[in-house]
Amino acid sequence: MNLPPFELERYFAVHEFTAKRLLCVSDCQPLTVTELLSLSDGAAEAFAALPLGYADSRGGPALRQAICPLYDTISPDDLLVHVGAEEAIFTFFNAVVSPGDRVIVQTPCYRSLRDVPATLGATVVEWPGRQDHGWIPDLDFLKKALAEKTRAVVVNFPHNPTGALPDLDTFLEIVRMCQAAGAVLFSDEVYRLLEYDAADRLPAACDISDTAVSLGVMSKSFGLAGLRVGWVATKNAQILSGMARIKDYTSICGSPATEFLAALALERRETVLSRTKNITLENLAAAREFMARRQDRFTWAPPKAGPIAFPCLADGGDASAFAQSLLEATGALVLPGRVYGPYASHFRLGFGRAGFAEGLAVLDAFLGES
Ligand SMILES: Cc1ncc(COP(=O)(O)O)c(C=O)c1O
Incomplete structure (x- = not known):
């Protein structure tokens, strides 16, 4: 496979561990091992006694059992654990897509969702969202695109990079249209459970x-x-076994150490999720205040979920140049929209980590001077 460079990941490879302030990462403030182990009596001792052999290639039974309550109808046999979500994106397309297949992909997107099927020889149809429509892609477009035989449709809600989330009827209609067309729906739900209003959860x-x-x-x-623990959940046993066959050539299995910690966090999910949500909401308030005060410089569709948003330079300027001069002058990092494709005036903000408000103040001061 001749995969193109993953520009977003290459950008972070250069800057993530050298920039002084990260204003664009897509994850949330990490817990330490000690914080995690302290969530359950006896967990530290059990962790220390864990044999570090191979794990079950499907994901250990305790982990798969702990994932099930995130869903209403999923049992451990409907799950395949992977090393991060990224590995599962790779195994899914390798298992499902053949050269010449048609794949419809919501854009902008985390690029492996588009570039893995394209590299496998699929015809990728981009299904674009627009800022003035809250980044929710248009159902009429999907209806027309599905008129031609389609192998898979890829959606990502809550959305990277915009934080967009459609209403329930729109999502149900997407699911219904895919079923009616016989297309497999691949639903990237990595930001699920981080809706600002839980009533918006799909x-x-x-x-x-x-x-x-x-x-x-x-x-x-x-x-x-x-x-680095991710998974897919599906009642489509054929796809699951196809993915398992590919995974034997990538990671084979995860690590019992991280599977143990993941199962613990899932068992204590209310505590863990409310911690990340509180940090995100506090930072989001600072971002909203900043965007309202700086509307002469930036526009955006405010996010509805997740720790990222995708503002645009109001004068249509070059966000790569903006990001570069910000980094050089202050050490603060934003992610230029070009890594997502034709979004040269956009940039990504990430507000899931502690210290975001201080970083935003640095950006604010930079704007004041420029
Ligand atoms: C939408 C989306 N899907 C998948 C991934 C991959 O997740 P992971 O890094 O945990 O493998 C990311 C990471 O940023 C993402 O934003």
């Missing part, structure tokens, strides 16, 4: 469609990206 696609595949991960809403 059902998981795997709970409302027997053919859909839901993608989940510990990295985002749980603030545990370093565990």
Whole structure:
């Protein structure tokens, strides 16, 4: 496979661990191992005694059992644990897509959702959202695109990079249209559970469609990206076994150490999720205040969920140049929209981490001077 450079990940490879202030990361403030182990009596001793052999390639039984309550209808046999969500994106498309297949992908998107099927020889149809429509892609477009035989449709709600979230009727209609067209719905739900208003939470696609595949991960809403634990949930046994066959060539299995910690966080999910949500909401208030005060410089569609948003330079300027001069002058990092494709005036803000408000004040001061 001749995969193109993953520009977003290359940008972070250069800057994530050298920039002084991160204003654009997509995860939430991580817990430490000690904080996590302190959530349950006896967990530290059990962790210390854990044998570090291979894990069950499906994901250990305790972990898969702990993932099930995130869904209404999913049992441990409907799950396949992966090393992060990224590995599951790779195994899904390798298992499902053949050269010449048609795949419809909501854009802008986390680029592997588009570039893995394209590299496998699929014809990728981009299904774009627009800022003035709150980044919710248009159902008429999907209806027309599905008129031609389509292997898979890819959606990501809550959305990277915009924080967009459609209403329930829109989501149900997408699921229904995919089912009627015989297209597999791949629903990237890595930011699910981080809705600002819990009433906005969408059902998981795997709970409302027997053919859909839901993608989940510990990295985002749980603030545990370093565990590298992700999974897919689906009642489509054929897809699950196809993915398992591909995974034998990537990671084979995860680590019992991180699976143990992931299961613990899932068992204590109310505590873990409310912590990340509180940090995110506090930072979001600072971002909203900033965007309202600086509307001469920036526009945005305010996010509805998750720790990221996708503002635009109001004068249509070059966000790459803006990001570069901000970094050089202050050490603060924003992510230019070009890494997502034709979004040269946009940039990503990430507000899931502690210290965001201080970073925003640095950006504010920079604007004051420029
Ligand atoms: C929408 C989306 N899907 C998948 C991933 C991959 O997640 P992970 O890094 O946990 O493998 C990311 C990471 O940023 C993402 O934003």
